[in-house]
Amino acid sequence: MSKTMKLAIAMLLGLTASAMAQDIKVGAIFPLSGGAGPDGQGVTNAIKLVAQQINDRGGLLGRKLVVISKDDESTPAVGVSRANEMIAEKADVVIEGWNSPVTLAMQPILARAGIMDITATSKSDLILNGETNPYAVRINSSNSFDAEAIANYVANTLKAKKVAFLTQNDVYGNGFQAAVESEFKKLNFSGEVIRTEKFAFKDTDFRVQLTSLKGANPDAIVVTSSSNSSGLPALVEQYRQADVKSAFVGAVGIMLSTVFKVAGDANNGIVSADIFFPDLPPFTTFPEAVAFVSAYKKAYGVDPDKGAALGAGALQVWAHAVEATKSLDRKTVAEAIRGKSIKGTVFGDVQFLPNGQMQPRYVMFKVVDGKNAKLEALQ
Template sequence: MLKKMVIFGLLILLVMVAAGCGGTAKAPDTAKAPETIKIGVTGPISGEWALEGQGFVKAVRLLADQVNAKGGVLGRQIEIVEGDDKGDPKEAALVAQKMVAGKVTAVLGSYNSSATEPASQIYDEAKILHITPSSTATKLTEKGYKMFFRTCFLDNRQGLFVAEFITGTLGKKQVALIHDNTTYAKGLADWTQKFLEERGATVVFNDAITPKEKDFTPTLTKLKGLNPEVIYFTGYFSEGGLLARQAKELGIKAVFMAGDANNNPDFVTNAGLDAANGVFITTLPMAQDLPYNEAKQFVADYKAKYGKDPESIWALTEADAFRVVVEAIEKTQSTDSAKLAEYLHTQLKDFPGITGPITFDEKGDRKGAVHVAYQINEKGEFVLYKK
């Protein structure tokens, strides 16, 4: 019995020695890959404004893929977290709560001011950096939120441009303003009225339509009797195109104009080529008219990846929002939102954006303003207006 035990022990010893000498046994690999840096992208990814929200996602994913291919930021990959708020304020609040729970470093969105407004409060309370590319309502940065920024320009600046364009470039004095009572549209209408009246123009009408309605003939019939020289619509393209169509059908001779939320190919679809022809759209310069090398490179990369140019200027301002977040992370060597916001407020100067140099003021608003007018031609193309 003792002999058998000795032999068994020697066998075990030999197996252990062989395993050690063979070099095939490895200690378990317990090293983990660094955690990703989560950046939220929110907007109307579905619904009537889906073209805008999907453009946000495409733009940011393109840039995130490029950054990740080069090793990421701070040795970490960027993870994009999508949030579909459908352009609805209640949905936007729910999406914001999910982003907070998901511990994102920053959020880029939303599209419309009415959705951005409730979300901005949630992000500010959670101390999460929040940058909107397209919510232009002036009052959004009058709340004192330290975490809120935007890469677009404000309604008051667009209103000033519109007033100067109508009274100066077009030489018109009788103006009708139509809005839809949303935060953005009513704000733009009121600012435009202020600057028009300061320039001696008369606002013969400033009232709202109901969003999502299809028949605006009662409002337009009332307008027709006031004999405006210009109609300026400050709402969104869904209704803007229909207004242009129905104004044409009613024989209204006034010049039809619309604000930057109508800088969208669906405006032409809704209006029809005949009614869209000659309409003026006031907006930021579109991709093809931006002179910056960053814009040319982004558009080329976007087309190479998706087979077409960006369909909206807001995809480019969303891309700029992503780029300034990455810049802040790199410069601060941190993903702490408070440090990133402090950097954007105090140190980011003339950052070479796709849409031009970017500097933020103490409120988080982008300094400066660049607005232009496009006139839609008989082919439905938006052509930069030069008088």
């Protein structure tokens, strides 16, 4: 082989390597199938949309973002496998987490590989305890923050005297119930918890639990569920069919568009809280939120729900920190987020606590037209 040909090949290989180096790989690990599949697809779509918006503005550090999407099937073992695949594919950051057990299984895998890991949705307080990921960052509100909002509504607004729980039996559901009960004690709640019924994430038949709760006749039933496309709509419909008279108080973030789409007007009267709404203030006053909602609706034909906003916010926050530090290093980027303020996200200007938790701002609401997903703000 001539020197000229060798030089040409070397130059070609160099150009190819340089082109490959231009891509920044953004991993997205969410359920894309099963009971939470449509929700995970919405989050993933939002991440892809924001990546495209960043690319349209010239990319990040002058480089193109490429989103690598994987299905964790809402199963910890599958999540671990997907995390290892992200490591093999040399992802620069991984945005993950619909189910807390899956996030907790993936965290140490990604941390040991030195990959920046941002939790978009999973709520367990254990995610930010620092033991498996000292540089953890979470966009969604946590169980403990959520519990304060819900406990205050049940005790001080609803003034319930008898409370029951219908709880998803995993680290998310059990953690949320424990946090609410702890908040009741802080509030010197004069009522009592009279019954707890539990179910598995994959359950779709809740008639036994609902019969038990109806017999107990509490003033309010606090409900957790992360199966927003399957289990929760079934639960809502069966709740109405059983003619349970108790107030249905949903945990923060469970009343998503997928629930309204399936269960329709069976959702009417449900009270819950959340940290993002596409058509309610203050979000309608944030330029980034307005632009995101418009672009998402144009791309996918529907308004983005809170899950989609969390995916978008996760990538926006990370990209802001990368631009500010001119680095992709996990520690450097994490320290530019944890305990800091980040401007210009779908959630407005946001503040992160030192442990990596984004400070949430809640809006309590009641469903007034479930078929058309119309809500009434209660505060």
